[in-house]
Amino acid sequence: MENNFLSLTNVWFKYDKEWVLSDVNLKITRNRIIGVIGPNGGGKTTLLKLIAGLEKPDKGTILFHNQKPGTPETIVRIGYVPQHATVRWTFPIKVSDAILLGKIGQKGKLSTPRKEDKERLSEIAQALNIENLLEKHIADLSGGQQQKIFIARALINRPELLLLDEPETGIDVAAQDLFFATLKDIHRRFDLTIIIVTHDLSVIPKICDEIACVNNTLFHHSSPEEALTCPNFDKHYGSHLEVIIHGKNIPHRLVHEHHDDEENK
Numbered sequence: 001m002e003n004n005f006l007s008l009t010n011v012w013f014k015y016d017k018e019w020v021l022s023d024v025n026l027k028i029t030r031n032r033i034i035g036v037i038g039p040n041g042g043g044k045t046t047l048l049k050l051i052a053g054l055e056k057p058d059k060g061t062i063l064f065h066n067q068k069p070g071t072p073e074t075i076v077r078i079g080y081v082p083q084h085a086t087v088r089w090t091f092p093i094k095v096s097d098a099i100l101l102g103k104i105g106q107k108g109k110l111s112t113p114r115k116e117d118k119e120r121l122s123e124i125a126q127a128l129n130i131e132n133l134l135e136k137h138i139a140d141l142s143g144g145q146q147q148k149i150f151i152a153r154a155l156i157n158r159p160e161l162l163l164l165d166e167p168e169t170g171i172d173v174a175a176q177d178l179f180f181a182t183l184k185d186i187h188r189r190f191d192l193t194i195i196i197v198t199h200d201l202s203v204i205p206k207i208c209d210e211i212a213c214v215n216n217t218l219f220h221h222s223s224p225e226e227a228l229t230c231p232n233f234d235k236h237y238g239s240h241l242e243v244i245i246h247g248k249n250i251p252h253r254l255v256h257e258h259h260d261d262e263e264n265k
């Protein structure tokens with residue numbers, strides 16, 4: 001079994017003076033879906049940026065296939081959809097061209113799409129159910145459709161690891177179940193490992209194999225049940241939460257009002 005897929009060892013990171021992440025340790029094996037949860041400002045986006053190689057740890061080591069992220073070899077193998085992904089919507093191009101623009105060559109630079117990229121595009125479009133959008137102008141998409149285009153763009157390089165930062169943003173509640181089922185499907189179809197940051201706890205038992213709770217440091221749990229029923233779960237989350245596991249492990253979340261005097265209890 002390959003266990004050098006992704007590892008973070010004693011990782012510390014700060015933007016300014018204060019540590020945003022301290023002493024993070026995480027080992028991920030291939031083909032898993034890892035849910036990352038935690039309060040606002042806890043460092044979830046920062047964690048993904050470190051794994052994507054967009055930020056470098058101040059201390060500690062991150063290795064993806066025994067290489068530091070950010071090299072041309074690793075960039076093509078990691079697909080990253082940022083929390084606030086955007087393109088210049090007024091730019092006059094079609095959806096299919098916007099997706100193909102995500103193509104990065106072996107040297108880590110944008111490259112001209114080839115025949116196999118176009119084949120890959122139709123494979124991705126079918127998997128994400130966006131075939132009917134390919135000829136549209138990018139400015140004519142809804143928020144939920146835009147999210148799928150960003151995911152399609154991240155998949156065009158055939159990554160092994162897909163990093164998604166709150167991808168459910170902009171997708172209406174009714175469509176979210178289908179959206180997460182689609183993620184599960186692309187995970188299987190494209191042989192992906194997925195790290196997904198989400199605030200939607202109900203998603204976790206449905207699609208995630210493991211959970212990481214991030215609040216300045218990281219608590220990693222090998223199963224969603226273990227994390228969601230953990231007695232210290234609200235402490236990890238940094239908020240007063242109660243999670244009730246219903247049948248089929250669907251959690252229901254209660255968020256209690258926070259009172260400062262409770263801190264001293």
Ligand SMILES: Nc1ncnc2c1ncn2[C@@H]1O[C@H](COP(=O)(O)OP(=O)(O)OP(=O)(O)O)[C@@H](O)[C@H]1O
Binds near residue numbers: 015042
């Ligand atoms: N570019 C930056 N420069 C300085 N500080 C930053 C920068 N980006 C994030 N921070 C700070 O780092 C901390 C962690 O931010 P991060 O965006 O990683 O949190 P998050 O868990 O993703 O939050 P959210 O759930 O709101 O998306 C916050 O205190 C934030 O203010």
Ligand SMILES: [Mg+2]
Binds near residue numbers: 045046083165
């Ligand atoms: Mg974030």
